Amino acid sequence: MATTEAAATTSPPVGDDVAIQILGMHKWYGNFHVLKNIDLTVYNGERIVICGPSGSGKSTLIRCINRLEEHQQGGIFVNGNELTGDLKGIDAIRREVGMVFQHFNLFPHLTVLENLTLAPIWVRKVPKAEAEEAAMSYLERVKIPEQALKFPGQLSGGQQQRVAIARSLCMNPKIMLFDEPTSALDPEMISEVLDVMVELAETGMTMLCVTHEMGFARKVANRIIFMDEGEIVEQNEPEEFFHNPKSERTKLFLSQILSH
């Protein structure tokens, strides 16, 4: 299997090595061809923003990377390991890949602290005291250590999403996936979550982020990917992407989302 430079990436590598490589990947839901011939290479430390119209397959693409969805053709390699049906391999990859969801998906029956320590304790077998200490330091990083003993239902949306980010970070992931992390939030809470994400980007985390927050994209992305109808239509550095879009579909999309 050729895993070398089959992927047509337009931007230069940021780190030395490849974090994620997707080669000729296709996915179908029944007869519906959601993802068509996706080729994508993500380098360590790279920050990628994925945008595109609703239903274009953005969520599906990033969910394939940690196998919440299964692809039917082509290959996906995460840290050099191919995603196959092998359950052990999938769990190993999931330990390295954190994910933040649009609707937070915190566990409502556990306190914030328990949400954060659950996976380290049960998956990584970290002793409880150590896990709690780490959790508190991450809660400080997302600026809500005082909420540790509350239940998720008692927090605002922005706070919940920051807890969700901290929860992913507790597993020490090498890669973070974000699926529209701010689109379920009230406008006044968006910036507190984006601030946390910007800080995370500054630590050198490899990030793939589906978002329509173009200000954020400009600020942190190394590369913006535009998807439409299951294809990667265009990818480029932010400046080029915004000022000099190549395809008509990108121009149309940008005119729609930047018009307000």
Next chain:
Amino acid sequence: MTDNSFVRTESHPDLPPPVRHTGIIRWMRQNLFSSWFNTFLTISSLYLLYRIVPPFLEWAIFSADLSGSTYQDCTSGGACWAMVRVRFDQFMYGFFPTTERWRVDIGFLLLFATAIPLMIDGIPGKKYLAIFVFAIYPFVAFLLFHGGFGLEIVDTAQWGGLMLTLVLATVTIVVSLPLGILFALGRRSEMPIIRMICIGFIELWRGVPLITVLFMGSVMLPLFLPPGTNFDKILRTLIVMALFAAAYMAEVVRGGLQAIPKGQYEAAQAMGLSYWKTMGLIILPQALKIVIPGIVNTFIALFKDTTLVLVIGLLDFLSIIQSATTHKNWLGTSTEGYVFAAAVYWIFCFSMSRYSIRLERKLDTGHRN
């Protein structure tokens, strides 16, 4: 409607106090006599209560007899509680040998002494209590009730009364919940074979009346077993009832599983939790909490359904009372028997119901996301 803005010149009259804090008259006017129809209902209910309660109290308490050794000794015209008094031990222990009844007492005291603290908040060492109740106690109870290791063997044919009812109910409840959870998970499994087996099992047991199942267990099952195998009748009943209850429990639990948003599974998976850890730590704690009322409902139904074992000749609490009231000394006391039985069943079922309400309150952690 020309001028719709004005300045109030006098202060606002005091608002009536909130409904909850007002006097009984107002409460009655609002709740009992708010319309002519409600007034009618109230008055007819009062009339009914007047016709039922005083005569019942007269019968059950004021002109009841507690002493005497046959129905003929009950001469006051009210209830003949002498029957319950004379037969009380039998109602509790069945035909358990009199000299060995302390074992039953200890068995249940031990259960209450360990299981009740388990249900109360803030009691330390619950982990050890739980280990004792679920892992050690069953063996202790078996030894005490059945015998062995120096204790005289008491054949299960001698078990009866409330003791038998409680044994049947406790074992069925304790076995059916985990079994039901497994079947519910199996029914939602992605593996077709497991799913088919679980659906088949659940639908088979749900489709057959408990009485039929009990007959099958006690009459037909032995026909299929090799001759000479002596498979205890109560054990057979327990197995059959536990499986029956598990099928119902599975459907109750499945209802809870379906209420859990997909995002909960995805978040757990995305962190690398295995299937069993996802279920045990994330999904089941939430799903079971949602269906506590349904689970307790099933428990209560089960508790009362234990009375059906009388059709296969087991002398549970109800049937031993029935047999006492048909004894020649006590002919005519069946009302007393049924009232007593009803009161005891009610106490147990009502306690379960109260406990479930407390549990729900305790586990409520606010809004779900």
